[in-house]
Amino acid sequence: MQHVVNSGDSHVWEPSDLWVRHLPERLREGALTVTPEDSGVETIRIGQRTVRREVPAMLEATRPPGVYGPEPRLADMDREGVWAELLFPTLGLWLYLADDDDLVYASARIYNEWVRDTFMARSPRFVPTAMVPLHDTARAVEESRWAAENGFKAIGLPCQPPAGLAFNSGAQEPLWSFLEEAGLRACFHVGTGADPVVERGPGGAVINYLETYAPVQRALAALIASATLERHPDLHLVFVECGASWLAALVERMEEGYHQHQRFARPQLSLLPGEIVRRQVHVTFQRDRAALRSLDITGVQAVMFGTDYPHLEGTWPRTQTILDEVFAGVDPAVAAAVAGGTFAELFDVEMPAADKAALAK
Ligand code: MN
Numbered sequence: 001m002q003h004v005v006n007s008g009d010s011h012v013w014e015p016s017d018l019w020v021r022h023l024p025e026r027l028r029e030g031a032l033t034v035t036p037e038d039s040g041v042e043t044i045r046i047g048q049r050t051v052r053r054e055v056p057a058m059l060e061a062t063r064p065p066g067v068y069g070p071e072p073r074l075a076d077m078d079r080e081g082v083w084a085e086l087l088f089p090t091l092g093l094w095l096y097l098a099d100d101d102d103l104v105y106a107s108a109r110i111y112n113e114w115v116r117d118t119f120m121a122r123s124p125r126f127v128p129t130a131m132v133p134l135h136d137t138a139r140a141v142e143e144s145r146w147a148a149e150n151g152f153k154a155i156g157l158p159c160q161p162p163a164g165l166a167f168n169s170g171a172q173e174p175l176w177s178f179l180e181e182a183g184l185r186a187c188f189h190v191g192t193g194a195d196p197v198v199e200r201g202p203g204g205a206v207i208n209y210l211e212t213y214a215p216v217q218r219a220l221a222a223l224i225a226s227a228t229l230e231r232h233p234d235l236h237l238v239f240v241e242c243g244a245s246w247l248a249a250l251v252e253r254m255e256e257g258y259h260q261h262q263r264f265a266r267p268q269l270s271l272l273p274g275e276i277v278r279r280q281v282h283v284t285f286q287r288d289r290a291a292l293r294s295l296d297i298t299g300v301q302a303v304m305f306g307t308d309y310p311h312l313e314g315t316w317p318r319t320q321t322i323l324d325e326v327f328a329g330v331d332p333a334v335a336a337a338v339a340g341g342t343f344a345e346l347f348d349v350e351m352p353a354a355d356k357a358a359l360a361k
Pocket of ligand 1: 009010011088189240241308311
C-alpha cells in the first residue's frame with residue numbers, strides 16, 4: 001500500500017552566493033558563506049561567527065536530483081509519494097548565529113524573498129517557512145507580518161534564542177500574539193541558534209546527533225511552564241527533525257514536577273503540560289517507532305512524519321519502505337494522520353481527491 005505523505009521536514013538548497021549577491025554593500029562583508037576545505041571540513045561564516053564541521057565526501061555524490069530547483073524536485077516528490085513539504089533552508093539555518101541585528105534581518109529577508117519567488121510561486125505543494133530571527137522582537141513581528149502578507153503559512157524560529165531572551169522571559173510575547181492572530185505556525189528546526197557541535201573526539205557524530213534535541217526540549221519546557229502556550233491557545237508549535245518519542249517522556253516528567261512541586265510552581269497552570277501538548281504541539285521524526293507506542297500520552301496529532309529531504313539523515317529514496325517499517329502493526333487511521341493528515345490540517349493544504357479520501361479512512 002502506498003502511504004499518502006506530507007513531509008514536515010524538508011529543505012531547499014540555496015545558491016551559495018545568495019547573500020553575497022543581495023546584501024547591501026555595508027553588510028556584505030558579514031554575508032553567510034560556507035567554504036569547503038580540502039580536509040573534508042567546511043567552514044561556515046556569518047558576521048563575526050565561525051563554525052567548522054566535518055562533511056563526508058559522499059554527501060555531494062548522494063545528493064538527490066531535485067535539490068536545487070522546483071521542477072526536478074516535484075518529480076522527486078512524485079517518485080517518493082510525497083504531496084506537500086514544509087520547507088526550511090539548508091545554508092540559511094546558520095543565519096540565526098549572526099550577532100548583528102541589521103545583518104540577520106537583512107539576510108533573512110533575502111532568503112524569504114528567494115524561497116517565495118523560487119518555490120512558493122511555483123506550487124502550493126511547497127510550504128516554505130519564512131526565516132524569523134529572534135534578536136529583536138519588534139523586528140521579528142515585522143518580518144512575520146511581511147511573511148503573512150506574502151502568503152507564508154509558517155515561520156522558522158531558532159530553537160536556541162539569543163542570549164538574554166530566554167523563552168520563559170516573556171521577551172517574545174508580542175510575537176506569539178501576532179502569530180496566533182495571523183494563524184502562522186511557529187516552526188523550530190533542530191540545530192538552529194547555537195553551534196550544534198557540542199563534542200569532538202570519540203563518538204562525536206552520534207553524541208552531537210543526540211544533542212540536537214536538547215535545545216528543543218528546553219524551548220518547549222520553557223514555553224509550557226511559563227504559561228506562554230496557555231495564554232495563546234491558538235498558537236501551534238512545530239519542532240522539526242528532533243524525533244518524537246521524547247515528547248511522551250517530557251510530558252510525564254513535567255507533570256510529575258508540576259504535581260510534586262506544585263507549591264513552588266509560578267505561574268500556576270490551569271492546564272497540565274500534557275493537555276497543552278495535545279492541543280498545540282507537533283514534532284517530526286524520520287524513523288521513530290517508539291513515538292507510535294506512546295500516542296495515548298502525546299495525542300496522535302502531536303506526531304508528524306518528515307522526510308528531511310535531501311539530507312543524509314533523511315528517508316530519500318526509500319520513504320515508502322521506511323514508512324512500511326515504521327507503521328508495521330499501527331492502526332491505518334493513525335498511520336494516515338502521522339504520515340500526512342495532521343500536516344494537511346495544520347497548513348491547510350489542498351490534497352488531490354484520492355489522497356484526501358485515503359487520509360480520511
Ligand atoms: Mn531537516
